[in-house]
Amino acid sequence: MRVYLDHGATTSVRPEVAQTVLEHMTRKYGNPSSMHYLGREAKEALEDAREQVSGVINSLPEEIIFTSGGTEADNLAIAGVARYYADKGKHLITSAVEHHAVLDACINLEQAGYEITILPVDEYGAIDIDDLRKAIRKDTTLISIMHANNEVGTLQPLQDIGKLAQEHEIIFHVDAVQSLGKIPIDVQKMNIDLLSGSGHKIYGPKGSGFLFLRRGVGITSLTYGGEQEKRFRPGTENVPGIVGLAQALVLSSKEMEHEMDRIRKLQKQLIQGVMERIPDVKLNGHPVKRVPINVNLSFKDIGAESLLMALDLEGIAASAGSACSSGIMGPSHVIKALGVQPEFAPGTIRMTLGRENTDKDIGYVLEKLALIVERLRKKSSSQERKIGACNCSKG
Numbered sequence: 386m387r388v389y390l391d392h393g394a395t396t397s398v399r400p401e402v403a404q405t406v407l408e409h410m411t412r413k414y415g416n417p418s419s420m421h422y423l424g425r426e427a428k429e430a431l432e433d434a435r436e437q438v439s440g441v442i443n444s445l446p447e448e449i450i451f452t453s454g455g456t457e458a459d460n461l462a463i464a465g466v467a468r469y470y471a472d473k474g475k476h477l478i479t480s481a482v483e484h485h486a487v488l489d490a491c492i493n494l495e496q497a498g499y500e501i502t503i504l505p506v507d508e509y510g511a512i513d514i515d516d517l518r519k520a521i522r523k524d525t526t527l528i529s530i531m532h533a534n535n536e537v538g539t540l541q542p543l544q545d546i547g548k549l550a551q552e553h554e555i556i557f558h559v560d561a562v563q564s565l566g567k568i569p570i571d572v573q574k575m576n577i578d579l580l581s582g583s584g585h586k587i588y589g590p591k592g593s594g595f596l597f598l599r600r601g602v603g604i605t606s607l608t609y610g611g612e613q614e615k616r617f618r619p620g621t622e623n624v625p626g627i628v629g630l631a632q633a634l635v636l637s638s639k640e641m642e643h644e645m646d647r648i649r650k651l652q653k654q655l656i657q658g659v660m661e662r663i664p665d666v667k668l669n670g671h672p673v674k675r676v677p678i679n680v681n682l683s684f685k686d687i688g689a690e691s692l693l694m695a696l697d698l699e700g701i702a703a704s705a706g707s708a709c710s711s712g713i714m715g716p717s718h719v720i721k722a723l724g725v726q727p728e729f730a731p732g733t734i735r736m737t738l739g740r741e742n743t744d745k746d747i748g749y750v751l752e753k754l755a756l757i758v759e760r761l762r763k764k765s766s767s768q769e770r771k772i773g774a775c776n777c778s779k780g
């Protein structure tokens with residue numbers, strides 16, 4: 386049996402979306418800048434996609450800039466705003482649990498003379514609105530706080546942050562890569578000025594994404610070379626990817642209420658099942674204010690690597706932290722920021738649910754996980770005994 390529980394890393398492309406992408410690669414392959422019929426057809430598809438995306442987040446179509454994904458959208462938002470408003474101020478605020486696409490963009494700015502305040506988070510991974518209030522300065526130009534955390538799923542209080550940002554006339558950027566298509570987003574209600582989204586987390590193609598940029602907010606482009614996307618993102622548009630992203634987003638939004646109810650039940654089944662069957666395990670992230678697809682657990686006295694390998698052998702795909710940091714040993718910056726205890730932190734895994742998962746999958750995972758954890762714990766304690774014996778003889 387195979388159970389894919391890594392939908393936070395990426396998802397399969399919906400068959401109907403794949404069909405559309407193929408059509409725009411093989412039949413409707415024109416360059417949207419071309420004057421002829423194929424170019425016009427591509428341009429029309431591009432503008433339809435813009436309208437579809439804007440409809441989902443309640444923006445204007447012209448406020449959507451298509452990018453190569455969430456990383457580029459985050460980079461463009463942060464560096465773009467920072468550079469554009471450099472004369473006004475060089476102070477930015479973000480949080481300790483942001484994705485590296487945000488954090489590394491901030492570090493890069495720091496090296497260029499900007500000042501960054503990185504807000505701490507509570508044990509669940511949420512920022513404190515009073516910390517944010519205190520961090521605001523006269524020269525603050527941008528607040529960048531994510532919606533759903535990619536590792537532990539915790540949702541940040543966007544509405545409160547948006548209100549505060551508006552009161553202080555500070556631009557507010559949200560990385561919504563993990564919440565898009567799962568939790569309703571309204572950039573007007575939430576006072577969001579910039580918002581990043583990605584196609585491959587919502588059953589759309591990889592290498593597709595967008596940045597919502599509120600009309601009137603300035604950004605400096607990071608790339609040069611053409612008129613496309615109002616010069617903010619020059620280069621021939623990835624029309625198949627863009628059209629696929631828009632279709633996937635519309636489908637996810639339409640199904641959201643029903644599908645997320647279903648996923649929430651699976652999430653509950655998985656968390657409760659683990660808690661009932663396995664001792665010494667801790668749920669990371671907020672118990673309620675979390676994205677329905679995310680289950681992040683820390684198992685005491687176990688290494689995530691051996692746990693993931695054992696799960697993989699049983700056909701279960703999960704991840705340690707985010708996919709992007711899974712090559713790095715040791716607890717991720719998010720797990721550290723949450724203050725997970727040292728005996729739990731190394732045994733942290735993330736299981737993220739999706740469209741293909743059923744309650745049968747959860748039953749299978751629970752059965753295998755309980756056996757694997759027991760086996761690994763036995764193994765590590767017998768190894769400890771051996772090391773202990775060895776130390777004694779050394780005397």
Ligand SMILES: Cc1ncc(COP(=O)(O)O)c(C=O)c1O
Binds near residue numbers: 394455484560
């Ligand atoms: C919260 C968050 N932001 C940004 C990204 C980057 O998105 P992309 O893979 O489309 O570049 C990811 C992907 O893991 C993410 O989870």
